[in-house]
Amino acid sequence: MQLILASASPRRRELLAQIGVIPDVIEPSDIDETPLPGELPRLYAARLALEKAAACDIDGLVLAADTVVSVGRRILGKPENADEAATFLNLLSGRRHKVLTGIALRLGETKRHRVVETGVRMKSLSSPEIAAYLRSDEWRGKAGGYGIQGLAAAFVPSINGSYSNVVGLPLSECASMLGSMGYRVFEAGP
Secondary structure, eight states, X not given: OOEEEOOOOHHXXXXXXXXXXXXXXXXXXXXXXXXXXXXXXXXXXXXXXXHHHHHOOSSSEEXXXXXXXXXXXXXXXXXXXXXXXXXXXXXXXXXXXXXXXXXXXXXXXXXEEXXXXXXXXXXXXXXXXXXXXXXXXXXTTOGXXXXXXXXXXXXXXXXXXXXXXXXXXXXXXHHHHHHHTTOXXXXXXX
């Protein structure tokens, strides 16, 4: 069965490779990712994953995902610039937040989806820490303005849930979903 990854994220490809899953096709979906008025983070993550899966017109098993960071009802997407990244980091500093990843699979007319949530605690960040992190450019393209798999690992003393979810794709849940659609994860490797 051909697996199509509807994502341009190199992190998602790396995570899938950890469990021996190499997509046959990479076909990023181009959809409007603007939250709807009043849309809650969990519903937003699910909607985007489903829309990305639906937007792919290649035959095969389509895997789409979208990861969002939320503080309460506020959705923190990918910052557009360093000022917005600084705003996000200041908001997250010393607080708990949620990382939610919507996963959607589509094979013909059959669709499955779910949202996986991980709680993350970020330590209080000093102005010099934020400035240094911004200079690293690791905030670019990352929901919430940070990547736990890089320098920001020093900012996160604890998580409650899936680490790979915080990176961008909850592997255990994803493998289970792929298996439920007939994709043999542990037989799919190179």
